[in-house]
Amino acid sequence: MNGEFCTQCGMQLADNDKFCNSCGSERTVTIKYAGFWIRLGATVLDLIIAIVGVLLIIIAILLGYFLVCKIFEIAPRGFGDNKEVYSSVMYWSAFIGGAVYEIIMLRSKWQATLGKKIVGIKVVNSVYERMTLTRSVLRYAAKTVIPAGAGYIASYLALIFPSHEDGLSTAGLLINALLVLVWYIMIVFDKRKRAGHDRIALTYVVRS
Numbered sequence: 001m002n003g004e005f006c007t008q009c010g011m012q013l014a015d016n017d018k019f020c021n022s023c024g025s026e027r028t029v030t031i032k033y034a035g036f037w038i039r040l041g042a043t044v045l046d047l048i049i050a051i052v053g054v055l056l057i058i059i060a061i062l063l064g065y066f067l068v069c070k071i072f073e074i075a076p077r078g079f080g081d082n083k084e085v086y087s088s089v090m091y092w093s094a095f096i097g098g099a100v101y102e103i104i105m106l107r108s109k110w111q112a113t114l115g116k117k118i119v120g121i122k123v124v125n126s127v128y129e130r131m132t133l134t135r136s137v138l139r140y141a142a143k144t145v146i147p148a149g150a151g152y153i154a155s156y157l158a159l160i161f162p163s164h165e166d167g168l169s170t171a172g173l174l175i176n177a178l179l180v181l182v183w184y185i186m187i188v189f190d191k192r193k194r195a196g197h198d199r200i201a202l203t204y205v206v207r208s
Contacts, residue, residue, distance in 0.1 A: 045115030
């Protein structure tokens with residue numbers, strides 16, 4: 001039981017009751033949307049958790065690599081000797097680890113990442129219920145791919161036009177920063193505190 005009572009007859013309601021079992025009145029819940037600062041706090045906490053998680057993943061990959069080398073009697077090559085391999089391990093560990101973490105946690109019973117859970121907020125779908133896995137994936141893609149798109153495009157253009165590499169890289173960073181700013185500044189002006197990815201995935205961040 002959550003301590004909420006029917007506003008019509010005073011009957012106590014269970015967590016999953018949408019209607020009062022006594023008088024049949026529809027349950028009314030006051031939705032409190034999470035604003036910019038509390039969401040920023042949750043993001044900072046998640047960033048700290050993610051950094052620790054990525055470091056653990058990298059350590060596990062390195063241990064596995066050296067273990068395989070020992071089993072098959074192969075001379076190990078240090079990742080630090082190969083910058084491309086090192087960068088790839090860092091990038092894909094961060095990207096895949098971050099994606100799995102957020103998608104699964106938002107789909108879980110908590111409906112929140114650890115950072116969001118700590119500050120007392122959660123993510124719900126358009127009818128204020130738990131998201132499906134598909135919607136959780138869509139939200140993460142909208143949150144990461146679209147704002148970072150300019151940076152990726154500029155990186156590829158820099159490879160094609162090496163003489164303009166510095167200018168393209170700078171332009172990509174500026175556009176990327178602007179898109180991220182616009183993406184999240186929507187929270188301040190939107191009545192339901194939605195960021196860009198919330199609008200695309202039809203989700204809301206509310207207080208638990």
